[in-house]
Amino acid sequence: MKSIRRLIGPAIILQLGCALSVCATPQTDDAPFVVVLGVAQDAGVPQAGCKRACCTAAWLDFSRRRKVTSLAIVDPQTSERWLIDTTPDFPEQLQILNELTSSASPATINGIFLTHAHIGHYTGLMHLGREVMGAEEVPVYAMPRMRDFLRNNGPWQQLVRLRNIVLRALQNDSTIVLNARLKLTPMLVPHRDEYSETVGFRIAGPQQTVLFIPDIDKWEKWERRIADEIAGVDVAYLDGTFYAGDEIPGRNMAEIPHPFIVESLARLSSLPAKEKMKVRFIHCNHTNPVLSQESQAYGHVRALGFGFAQEREKVKL
Secondary structure, eight states: OOOOSOBOOOBOBBSTTOOHHHHTSOOSSOOOEEEEEEOBOTTOBSOTTOOSHHHHHHHHOGGGOBOBOEEEEEETTTTEEEEEOOOTTHHHHHHHHHHHOOOSSTTOBSEEEOOOSSHHHHGGGGGGSTTTTOOOOEEEEEOHHHHHHHHHSTTHHHHHHTTSEEEEEOOTTOOEEOSSSOEEEEEEOOOOOSSSOOEEEEEEOSSOEEEEEOOOSOGGGSSSOHHHHHHTOSEEEEEOSOSSTTSSTTSOGGGSOOOOHHHHHHHHTTSOHHHHTTEEEEOBOTTOGGGSTTSHHHHHHHHTTOEEOOTTOEEEO
């Protein structure tokens, strides 16, 4: 199998709510962009062991299935491609990326940026190992605890030892220059940090900037004001894991804290309409009613002027 010394590149979304058939078509200009490769929480939709209607419908209807949250950054001018997070859906997401972009090799990734060590955000790295792709020195950027986790725990340490991946440092608020047109900045956010820190990213290109925060405990726990962060970007992909607190009967929601979408709506309700339009909720749990466009919850969010990430949508950078 060919080596994968490079695999990810800068690119961003063209249009809010575009149809999948349109988004699946490679763009004709050479502007860098971000493309959404998944919108679901770590376990995707349908989820293992789930007998609820949300999952039984998705088992029967492929159109209701959702891949785990991930972004790709693409620069068509240089044929470079970067990933933010490698999910359990990595094989299919790489194939989608290949359909949307061109590169020297369909296995090429120029770098991977990890948000944290929860299962939906890094376990796709397994496909870079000798059992699958046999990658060569793919740069994996991570915060200090995340690097230690990969370096000191199997099977990830084998990827490091065999140089399938090469760990590169991220620092809070320290910008990484991807190429002459693109840069990326990690931002620490409060989350359940059992094994690593958690970061979001600000991705900047020649024309636009995108904010990506798929996981955070609660907005009020962050030292930054989310409204200020939205004001400084053109598109904001924000944690939309749960719609409200009664979504998972029998589970203590305090053990899996996220800002409920209804809380985010209340916090951001006073924003001007043009600021609300920047927000696209992402990382939705299989129980989240907004995954269905026929739901009352989905209609409510849209009526208030906010949006949702769609798989394969692009945002020009």
